[in-house]
Amino acid sequence: xxxxxxxxxxxxxxxxxxxxxARDAWVTQNADALVQxxxxxxxxxxxxxxxxxxxxxxxEIIQFAQQYSNVKIDIKRIIILGNQAVVEWYYEDTEKAxxxxxxxxxxxxxxxxxxxxxxWREYIDTETPANK
Numbered sequence: 001x002x003x004x005x006x007x008x009x010x011x012x013x014x015x016x017x018x019x020x021x022a023r024d025a026w027v028t029q030n031a032d033a034l035v036q037x038x039x040x041x042x043x044x045x046x047x048x049x050x051x052x053x054x055x056x057x058x059x060e061i062i063q064f065a066q067q068y069s070n071v072k073i074d075i076k077r078i079i080i081l082g083n084q085a086v087v088e089w090y091y092e093d094t095e096k097a098x099x100x101x102x103x104x105x106x107x108x109x110x111x112x113x114x115x116x117x118x119x120w121r122e123y124i125d126t127e128t129p130a131n132k
């Protein structure tokens with residue numbers, strides 16, 4: 001007997017595509033494209049901040065885009081188990097005010113519900129040098 005998924009529309013390929021769309025939205029700083037990937041009550045957590053709901057996430061991404069530019073993200077790996085995924089990526093952006101280039105390794109734990117992201121939690125490491 002084959003187990004039935006609690007969310008049959010979210011297979012591994014669907015999840016992988018959704019995560020790549022999220023990366024693309026971050027790179028292009030497209031708040032609307034990113035927000036549409038989240039459930040209405042979705043949650044986005046980065047160190048020191050928690051944004052709940054599509055409108056709050058949209059506001060924060062727009063604010064981010066006003067402060068940072070030239071975003072680059074290289075996905076290193078994606079691990080998928082059921083309706084959850086872990087993404088490891090290398091991230092860079094430029095702070096507009098200072099011109100400083102920020103670089104970090106980032107791991108994101110993502111939960112999915114009804115074909116969208118319900119929770120996105122980032123663990124950002126700016127201290128350990130990346131092996132690229």
